[in-house]
Amino acid sequence: MSDAAQWQPRASLSALKSRADQLTWLRGFFARRGVLEVETPVLGRHGVTDANLDGVPAELTPVAGAPGEGWLQTSPEYHMKRLLAAGSGPIYQVARVFRDGERGGRHNPEFSLLEWYRPGFTDVDLMAEVSDLVVGWLGCARPQVLRYREALLQFAGLDPFVATDRELMRRCEQWLEPEQVMALGRDGCLDLLMSYLVEPALAGVGPVFITGYPQSQAALARVSVQDGVAQAHRFELYVEGIELCNGYWELTDAGEQRRRFEADNRLRRQSGKPVMAIDESFMAALEAGMPDCAGVALGLDRLLMLKLGTSDISDVLAFPLEIA
């Protein structure tokens, strides 16, 4: 079809009205709880080091004090954490974010993220607030909590903290050629089992938080030893098998954060991806002292998909990528 033939929106008018209702409802939720709405740049000077996230690069005319290149942000996390370090108190944002190459039934490279931070909260406190929000809007059952380890044991039949690399790889050979599995690494294998076995099974158990991720998948969460194993204070909420949010009891240790960024870049180098410059403004904010806090990012398009009972993200987007 030619571009001229595709001017009409994909989402129905009633879906667009629900989207507006959702925003109004969410703003009311945070206003009642005294959380401040903020806006931070969509176009930043830095991307992220995470080996599995690719931002969209932007070219700019250089101006005094800013280089001629930037990145459409994959999340407003670093900017919001700079606000927290500056003493903002609890904040939330409805942000447009960009993740290159992600397109499917649940993905569009540009999407809406609700991200919020709660000084003084732990991961457990924030999970309770996420539950209030999701149950309040969707009217679903209150989420249960399932440990990552239990989920893998129950639905993939192996213990992610005990299984050898060889056992993990063997398990993945059900879907991949041995040489593909070799290139995946331990976390890649666990991600495959999560996508192929755990997520589909979670569709049948009602809303559920997965928590206690392996240390290697901590991202920006703090880690502690629980049941004799180092586990990340990271959580994800699944509703009807759809991954809705990712949250952390945030890492505030600047030294540890830098080590993780450097480890990310080593992974990037190994997999042939460009190494990303570390955002030193963010690092400086951590060093200055970010308050103890928990934060979470929740996909608003997916939240609306659940509200409207559709399995295709295009149904809730006025103009998905192909016709954007």
Place this chain on the structure above:
Amino acid sequence: MASYSTNEFRGGLKVLLDGDPCVILENEFVKPGKGQAFNRVKLRNLMSNRVWERTFKSGESLESADVIDQDMEYLYTDGEFWHFMLTDGSFEQYPADAKAVGDTLKWLKEQDVYTVTLYNGSPLSVTPPNFVELEVVDTDPGMKGDTAQGGSKPATLSTGAVVNVPLFITIGEVLKVDTRSGEYVNRVKSS
């Protein structure tokens, strides 16, 4: 040879997998949380017609397969090959072997137009149009006036295909048949 990254996978794309030409049927993008993204792909192997399900790490790529569909008129068979001719005015001819013709054999009528799939320039498969019109060469005697009645009987068509037809159909009539289901649709004209 061009190659396609998983990002470009879409239904209908022709790629080489394990040395065989395949057509992509479905491509599902999956990515858990902050983890590794995968593409779960269903493909039909065009040599064996089997459906394969394969997983790729997002960003992996496959070579494109030189597979194209062309409209061609069926000319004749010499017993070993079935000869087709491009309908684009070039009169270029292609011999298809029994494997390429496959089940389409029972719908092959001279001068009708078929879709011939070429792989590296040779016929890989022949697909009939959804509907063909063929003459009845053999069936039990017709029962006039029985048009409203149910019931059916087998009829042999000029190409050798046998289809179930209503009782009133007689030898010499031309029938419209759905090649996907092998079912009788209607009479085209009376003899």
